[in-house]
Amino acid sequence: MSNYKLGLEYAKQQDQNDTLASYRNLFHIPKDKHGNDWLYFTGNSLGLQPKSTQKYIQQELDDWANLGVEGHFEAKNPWMRYHEFLTVSMAKLVGAKPIEVVITNTLTTNLHLLMVSFYQPTKTKYKIVIESDAFPSDRYAVQTQLEFHGFDANEGLIEWKPRQGEELLRIEDLESILKEQGDEIALLLIGGVNYYTGQYLDLKHIAELGHSKSCMVGIDLAHGAGNIQPELHDSGVDFAAWCTYKYLNSGPGSLAGLFVHEKHAHNRDLKRFAGWWSHNKSTRFNMRQPLDVIPGAEGWQLSNPPILSMAAIKASLDMFNDVGMDSLRAKSKKLTGYFEFLINELKNDKIKIITPSNPDERGCQLSIQVKDADKSLHQKLTEAHIITDWREPDVIRCAPVPLYNSFEDVYRMVEKLKEILDET
Template sequence: MYKPTLDYAQQLDKEDNLAHLRAQFHIPKDAKGNDWLYFTGNSLGLQPKQTQQYIQQELDDWAKYGVEGHFEARNPWMPYHEFLTNSMANIVGAKPLEVVVMNTLTTNLHLLMVSFYQPTKTKYKIVIESDAFPSDRYAVQSQLKFHGFDTEEGLIEWKPREGEELLRIEDLEKIVDEQGDEIALLLIGGVNYYTGQYLDIKRIAEIGHAKNCMVGVDLAHGAGNISPELHDSGVDFAAWCTYKYLNSGPGSLAGLFVHEKHAHNKELPRFAGWWNHNKETRFNMRQPFDVMQGAEGWQLSNPPILSMAAIRASLDMFEEVGMEALRAKSEKLTGYFEYLINQIDTDRIKIITPSNPKERGCQLSIQVKNADKSLHKKLTENNIITDWREPDVIRCAPVPMYNSFEDVYRMVEILKTLL
């Protein structure tokens, strides 16, 4: 049973096998040199201290070798993306064949929809969750327009029931059961950015495939946070960014998953570029296009090495610790956070994120009655970094790699005084 005391929080930190990881990150500090209470790993993860060293290595090799760094660098640039594949596959529960790091999230979603959104006159609709992140909504609306369909008619929203904040899987089942003959694609956020709800993507894949719909997942708020087991889930494709829970730096490259069942299908429509051409003949410039197998077959261009170096710095940490240990701490850390929030004696706040640890990651979305952004501003003035989502939700994500139980305790104590 948890206890609402500082001594108890500090004791949990002493017992935490991952507590040493915090010292491996740069924690922002206030003007007096005190650590911020940083709870926005769901927006931008903190910088690992080893990131600078990893990037500096590539800068040094660029200075030393010039173009020859593609082959002569300590970590040759030509195959550099391959250095990330196994670690990234482990994080999302995929086979190395199914994963590649490339481009950015929405770009990847569009490239994947070139292949997996193949509408007909009668089967063309796309299902998203009603409160999907705006970029997903914009992406699927533009795909509908591109193919000549009306966005109002072609977009189906999976909505919470009246008076509820969370999605029910049986409501999606009803939508697909009734309209599946007209639905070409389900594109669902694996972890909803607003509520923090972790959806059952394996069940979603089963529901979609039962009606011959393609199923894709946006894991922007999932990768490095939950264990989606993408291969076993059976989803056709997925994409995610790396700058949130994967700590790779602002605007860094994204990840892409294509299920093994599609890996060898060279007839899938796709856009082509130099980097998804067979690597054995890539530099014979006059060969006809020969697409690579697996997720690498969706690449277009040679990757930015400095961004990949930052990703590699973070992935090496994940590889050392493992998602199982991170998830175990995350459930305990977020559970303690939830307990402390529920101890606050007020009817002004409630947590809209599921209370079942298996149905959420580390984010808790706190709804504050009769609040506006001024509460978020006051938290910031007290060196607590959260983020605000209209109309009345504060999103807080205690990240197991660098947040402590004491962080959580101190944040809730300050929130009490502000309320």
């Protein structure tokens, strides 16, 4: 049983007691035509813009205007090494060592580059395991990797599925897959937090299972970075990748993060697709030298990065540094628990939460399954400026983000949900 209570006054009291409540004021909250804040619950798709982002980007625009190409060395934040300004903060956020992390490329690009190195199939050990409801981009990536290596994607792709009548994955079913087919499996590529259900999987256990059968293990943390604490180094996974525009609030299509475990940092025998930003920094501009790969995650960079995107990431990471993931995670559990409590109190059989009830097995997303769905419930929420997102066939995804969502947001959202359900 929870200690949550019904009523608006309770929600307001929780906000008054919330030590992170002031951070909401550091974000641009979209407003309706009357100047009222939208109820924004889609930080799992695109995070809101920090008010500081404009200042961070403007600094680089000013240095570009005043210094031109010399900004690479003379800017306030020299562009040549700008990615290094992000490394320590990002490593801390995902539980990694600085040598294991770099901000570069975009998410699916990074997954492909990492699979070049860590998916090395043989004629007998070539299959790839993904969740049955993996994000489509991950599915397309592994299918085309299989085909690139000359395998039938339908035969080479193994799906880790929920059991009949269930929505969530069971780790014992992955154990069975590896027990039965482990000798044929080369790679596990798993979403650390499933985009559809919001289920947060045990990364360390997955890594141990995969490695017990000599499989490489990679994690897509698109819905995990800035949301949960994946502790990537301690998990033992071989690699991971994530975007920064969801919970990390860096703007649409912004750059992605990449993790390669320290145990692979100095392995020069790993195959890879390289570019000049993969090369030793001290001799990069000598131009006419054979590739001298940088140790660690930096060795998977290709080109000099877009500075304006990195400036937006820096604005966000500086805020995360200030707050700390421990505090964010604690509020996330409380805020999402309150959300779950209110929805359950509706006692309406038209909707059901399919995200795990255990706070340690989810981030801040709750996925609400709609019975006999026709998307109208989601559309009515949107018309009321309650911004959630719809995922086929029947789920409304809602993410009360601890940096900028309040308990009152959650209360007002569920009140409107109740009103709409009562009308149907």
